[in-house]
Amino acid sequence: MELTTILFYLFSIITIGAAAVMVFSKNIVHSAFALMFSLIGVASLYVLLYADFIAATQLLVYVGGILILILFGVMLTTQGHSFDFKTITVNLVPASILSVAVAAMLIFVFVKTDWLISEVAEPNETIYDLGMMLMGDYILPFIVAGVLLLIAIIGAILMATRLSPQTSKPDTE
C-alpha cells in the first residue's frame, strides 16, 4: 500500500475517532482535547489534498480557539477530577432524528455525485494567488470581516472592563 493511502486512513481514523470521543465524553476538557485531535486530523487531510495554506491556517486558528475552550473548561470545572460540571445529553430524540437525516442526505449526495478524479498537478504558488485574490477581487469582504472582528474585540474589552465599584481598582495581581 502506498504511504499516502496509509496516512489517509490513519488521519481519517484519528479524525472520526476523536470526534466520537468528543461527542460521547462526559468530561468537558477531554472533549476539548478530542476536538483538537479531530481538527489536527482534518488539517492533515488538507495537506494530503495539497491545500497546505488551509491546513496551516486550520492549525493556527483552531489551536488558539481550543486553547481558550480548554481554559473555560478548566475555569468551569472544579479542581482535579471531582467534576461538578459535566456535559449532559439533552433533546435526545430530535437530535437523533436530525443527525440521521443529515447523515442520510450526505450519504445520498456522496453516492449520487459523479466525482471527478484526476491526477492534478501540484499547484506551485497557492499563497501568491490567494494573496492577490484577497487583496484584489475580494478586498471588500476581507475588510468587512476585519472590521467585524475589530468590533467584536472592542465589545469584548468593553464588557471585560466594566467592573463593579468595589473591584474597580485592580492594581495588584
Place this chain on the structure above:
Amino acid sequence: MINFAANTTYTLPILVHAAIPLTIILVYALVAIWGERKIAGFIQDRLGPMNVGGWHGWAQSIADLLKLLQKEDIVPNNASRFLYKFAPFMMFAASYAAFAVIPFSSSYIGSNINIGVFYLLAVTSLLTLSIIMAAWASNNKWSLLGGMRSAAQMVSYEVPTIATVLTVIIVAGSLNLMTITEMQAGNDTLGFLPNWLIFQNPFLIVAFIIFFISILAEAHRVPFDLPESESELVAGYQTEYSGLRWAMFMLAEYADMLLLSLLGSVLFFGGWNSPFGEFMAGPVWGFFWFMLKGLLLVFVMMWIRWTLPRYRVDQLMHICWGILIPLSFINLVLVALWEVIF
C-alpha cells in the same frame, strides 16, 4: 520538487529525510544541556560539571540521560492517564515537525514548501496546547497554574512574533525560508556588509530586537519562564513527570530554543550564507554557518537566563500588550513605508 505523494519508492527517502533533523536535535540537545551548565558555572564563577568523561565533564548529559532512562515512569493516581502520557510526545512532535521547513544548508531542506514560516508558526502553536495538556492531566495545582500562565503567555506573545515575522516577509516578499535565505546571498551592502536582511533596512534592527524578546517568551526562557518558575511553582507543568517523559520535555524545550534561534538566523542573519561572500561558502560550510548563527542566539538566550531575574506575571503582560505589540505594529508600517520609498 519531487512529488512524494504519487510514488511508493519515496517512502524510504522520506524517512531518511525525517531522520536528519532528529539527529541534529539529539546531538545539539546533549551538547546544549552540558553547555548551559558550563555557561551557568562560568557566569556564576564556579566550575559546573567537571568529573564525568574527563575533559570538563563533557559526558555529563550522556550520564544524565542514562540515569533518566532507568527512572521509574510514575503516573499520579488521579491523573488523566492518556493525556498525561501523551503530552510529552506531542510537545516534542510539535517542535520537531517545525524543523521540516528549516533550510539547514543550500542543499538540504526537509520540505521546500511555499508557506514555510506560516507552517512553522502554526505547528509551534501546538507546543502550548501540549503544555496545558500536561498541566491539566497531571491533576496538580502547581502544574495547572503553570499551564494557565503558559496559555496566557503564548496568546499574548504570538502577536509580536507574527508581526515581526511579517515585517521580514514584507521586505523579502516570500514565505519560503529557502527563498528568503537565497536572496540574502552576496556581500555588498554599503560596500562591505553581507546582504543580510538586518542590514537592509534600519527598522529591521528594531524588528529583530522585538522578535528576540518574543521568542524568549515563546521558548519559556528566563526572564519569561513563568510557566515553570521553580521558585514559585515547583516545576510548573513538569512537576509530576519523571524519567523518560520528563526527558522528552527537556528535549522539546531545547529543540524549541534551537528552532526559534534558527528561524531568527534565517529571517535576519542570512541563514546558511557565509558572512564573507564567496569565501567559505558551499553546502557543508553553509551548514556550519547556519548552526553557528543559531547556536550564537541560543548562547545569548542562556546568557540572559543566568543574568536577569524573572518578571512578574503583570509585568510580563504589560511588556507584551503595552510595549511590544504597539511597537511592532508601528515598525511594520515604517518598514512598509521604507520599502515603498526606497
